[in-house]
Amino acid sequence: MPAGSCLNFQKLFSYNTMSESLKLESTAKCFGGSQNVYSHESTELKCNMKFAVFVPPQHAEDAVPVVYWLSGLTCTEQNFITKAGAQQHAALHGLLIVCPDTSPRDCKIEGEDADYDFGTGAGFYVDATAEPWKTNYRMYSYVTQELPVLIAANFNIIPGKTGIMGHSMGGHGALVCALKKTGQYQSVSAFAPICHPSVSPWGIKAFKGYLGPNEDTWQEYDACALVKKYSGPPLQILIDQGTEDNFYTQKQLLPEDLVRASQESRGVSVVLRMQQEYDHSYYFIATFIASHLEHHAKYLKA
Numbered sequence: 433m434p435a436g437s438c439l440n441f442q443k444l445f446s447y448n449t450m451s452e453s454l455k456l457e458s459t460a461k462c463f464g465g466s467q468n469v470y471s472h473e474s475t476e477l478k479c480n481m482k483f484a485v486f487v488p489p490q491h492a493e494d495a496v497p498v499v500y501w502l503s504g505l506t507c508t509e510q511n512f513i514t515k516a517g518a519q520q521h522a523a524l525h526g527l528l529i530v531c532p533d534t535s536p537r538d539c540k541i542e543g544e545d546a547d548y549d550f551g552t553g554a555g556f557y558v559d560a561t562a563e564p565w566k567t568n569y570r571m572y573s574y575v576t577q578e579l580p581v582l583i584a585a586n587f588n589i590i591p592g593k594t595g596i597m598g599h600s601m602g603g604h605g606a607l608v609c610a611l612k613k614t615g616q617y618q619s620v621s622a623f624a625p626i627c628h629p630s631v632s633p634w635g636i637k638a639f640k641g642y643l644g645p646n647e648d649t650w651q652e653y654d655a656c657a658l659v660k661k662y663s664g665p666p667l668q669i670l671i672d673q674g675t676e677d678n679f680y681t682q683k684q685l686l687p688e689d690l691v692r693a694s695q696e697s698r699g700v701s702v703v704l705r706m707q708q709e710y711d712h713s714y715y716f717i718a719t720f721i722a723s724h725l726e727h728h729a730k731y732l733k734a
């Protein structure tokens with residue numbers, strides 16, 4: 433057997449040995465790879481969490497880049513994997529896709545299930561500092577630290593080839609993770625992201641609740657503020673925005689503010705594509721997901 437095959441076999445063997453801390457909840461063959469869902473006890477969030485992983489066919493032979501997808505308000509790990517149609521494109525490019533849930537769940541915090549845009553399903557990808565949320569609502573650290581360690585321990589991924597993308601609240605999350613964790617993500621894109629949360633109704637409600645009333649602290653999770661002080665490697669952010677998106681017309685998203693702020697940035701450029709007649713739904717995401725994964729592949733396979 434050639435030396436390379438032996439090495440691949442050893443890699444395969446070690447990476448197929450799933451860490452005992454991960455429980456496989458479901459698996460289905462998909463475009464030559466597999467669409468899996470796992471659960472685990474999260475140390476950051478102090479609750480049981482699920483996340484989905486699309487494992488592309490190339491992973492059976494070689495290490496692959498990883499792209500994180502962050503979903504929006506009310507979503508679980510299921511929305512993207514059942515509605516976006518991403519798997520065929522991820523299989524084509526050989527990208528592993530990781531989709532976490534959008535908040536901790538069942539933490540027994542008073543009011544956690546009261547609203548669709550705060551608490552359960554609405555973690556906003558921040559580390560909360562205000563009571564009673566600060567113990568569990570640590571989605572920023574979960575997505576940027578705990579999950580990457582878990583993924584690296586259980587899948588054959590290429591170090592330093594990581595992308596992040598998301599939708600709406602998850603688009604905000606993707607922008608913030610890429611702009612704060614400089615160098616951790618080599619590619620970033622978003623669908624209809626909440627670009628200026630410290631001045632939009634969804635963002636103000638979330639930041640007041642999770643971070644408290646001091647608006648200075650909100651800037652730590654506001655892409656428009658972060659882009660101006662960015663000092664990491666060059667990043668080209670791709671954003672698609674539908675013109676008939678009701679949340680865009682209600683000024684929840686404000687992508688033009690991010691384009692303006694990026695003009696004061698060193699190293700970040702924003703390509704905002706206004707997509708005529710598209711709304712906020714997963715039909716919009718499904719229409720442009722191929723183009724986003726191509727964008728990620730361009731940077732992650734370079």
Ligand SMILES: N[C@@H](CCC(=O)N[C@@H](CSC=O)C(=O)NCC(=O)O)C(=O)O
Nearest residue numbers: 504505506507511548599600601602714
């Ligand atoms: N139920 C709410 C709106 C909820 C909603 O539209 N959620 C979007 C993300 S919005 C920003 O983060 C979503 O992705 N929903 C899941 C889906 O599968 O479409 C309301 O009634 O206004």
